[in-house]
Amino acid sequence: MLKHRRLPFSLLFAAALLILTMAAGSYVDLRYEEMHSRQLAISTGLEKIDRFNQQLSAMLLVSVLEQNILKSSSYQNVHAKLELDVGMVESLTQGLSLADDVTALSQERRNLRQVELNAYKLMEQEHWQAARTLLFGDEYVLARKIYEINSETAIGALNGELTTNAARFNQIRNISLGLRFAALGLLFWAGMMFSQRLRHELKEQERLREEITSVNIQLEEKVQERTAELEEANRKLADLSITDGLTGLANRRHFDEVFKNEWHRAKRQHLPVSIAMIDVDQFKLYNDHFGHQEGDACLRRIAAVLSESVQRSGDLMARYGGEEFVAILPGMKGSDAVKMAEIIRQRVQAEKIAHSDTSLSGIVTVSIGVGSRIPQSSDAAVLLLNEADTALYTAKNSGRNTVVLLDGQAAVPADKPE
Structure with missing residues (x-):
């Protein structure tokens, strides 16, 4: 009868370590993927919110300057999309330290949207001067400027918090990868491949963010240029409508x-x-x-x-x-x-x-x-x-x-x- 041999303690330890590191690594990987998806969703949502805000404001400004309500025919649809993205971002940022700031920013945005909705209703009733007063009034312009500043600050802080969380999870994951490398070299290799892919995605995301920022800047410059042209054209039209063509006096x-x-x-x-x-x-x-x-x-x-x-x-x-x-x-x-x-x-x-x-x-x-x-x-x-x-x-x-x-x-x- 063969004598039963006990497995070496080192093998049992390695096996136990392998099981533990695989379980811990799987858990960390799962959390990391969830966090990564959440970060991408928040970033995408914030970019869409910024784009929709600019689109809504541009539509109303062009409409009131040209006195053409058709320029804002898609206002309600864009506004509905904006509200969906805002709700998604608020939901995703729950639990973060900046969740209250995001909620306060959303309230500022809703206040601005309420003014714009009021102006939109006035335009529907062809009360153009009243709508223009709302959209070009000091109170609205100041509130919008404050909202833009708070928005940039909140987005920067939120991205910083997400980056910090990403770095912390990445550190834990690297430790897990190191432990799995000690237990099994294959896991280390797989972790290196995953890490390279993640770095590539982060670089690509940064490139896309820079590209979107550049496009937004160009769009804003074009909107400002077009707005200035429209204001000048409207001023000339207004002068022509009240001026006698022969004498230059009032008509x-x-x-x-x-x-x-x-x-x-x-x-x-x-x-x-x-x-x-x-x-x-x-x-x-x-x-x-x-x-x-x-x-x-x-x-x-x-x-x-x-x-x-x-x-x-x-x-x-x-x-x-x-x-x-x-x-x-x-x-x-x-x-x-x-x-x-x-x-x-x-x-x-x-x-x-x-x-x-x-x-x-x-x-x-x-x-x-x-x-x-x-x-x-x-x-x-x-x-x-x-x-x-x-x-x-x-x-x-x-x-x-x-x-x-x-x-x-x-x-x-x-x-x-x-």
Whole structure:
């Protein structure tokens, strides 16, 4: 009968060590893969959140600048995708030390999105100015800047924490690999292959991150450039929409809008407001004699005189139609408005623009009717326009080249200086 031999302690230890290291190594590998997948998912989610945020803001800015809601037709879909990614990142970051920061950042983002949603609703209702005020207001711009700074800080800190966790797990794994190498060289070789593959993936991830960052920077520069171009184009369009093409003065449309606002303001604050209606004397005769091109040139010269004469902050000089101009003089009493009108009349006369031989004075002159009121609650704005028009009619019938004031009572010719 063969005597039973006990296995060497070293073999039993090696076998036990092999089993333990394989079990521990399997556990570490599993945790490492979970952590690696989690890190990739968080990084990808953060990049998508940043991209969607930029896309949403760009859509709304372009829409409000171009006043075209179709530019934001995909807003709701992109917003829904953003919310899904935010929920995923918040779920994945639970348990990390920066989870509260991520939650706070998400709340800031939701506050910004709420402002943008409000602006989007206003755009749907075609309240473009209100939407523009929301998106270009100091409060929103500051909140967005703070969010971007906090976002960059949180992302950097989160990546740092994930990197630290990765390094710690990698160290444990290397120790496990060393123990498995002592038990079995094959495990060491497999661990080296896995380590090389991991390093390659990390390098590739870093390369992709740098590439995405570069693309995002280029995209942001293009968006900023395009935004600047759109703002300039919109500014020019806005100027064209309120400017008379011949004289460069405000047009009738802009006059109507400003006069309405100034009338209501004067009514609220019980302040005087004056209107000066200015008409070029015998202009039809001028056109018939010199031709329409010279007539246009004459109107431009007179417009230049009017523009130089009315320069108070809040005043507006506009072309009312044909050879007729109108000045809005907020806060100015009738007597002061007459003085300004007389200065205008004298300056036009001083230009000595030659008229036809059949004209009264031989040079181009203007007649001016001035209306002035402190609006009462029951007064309509057209009342002041009618008074200025009546005063102008009186000036015309009084021999032209004169100023007449109508301040709610009778028309009174202004005294001409000696």
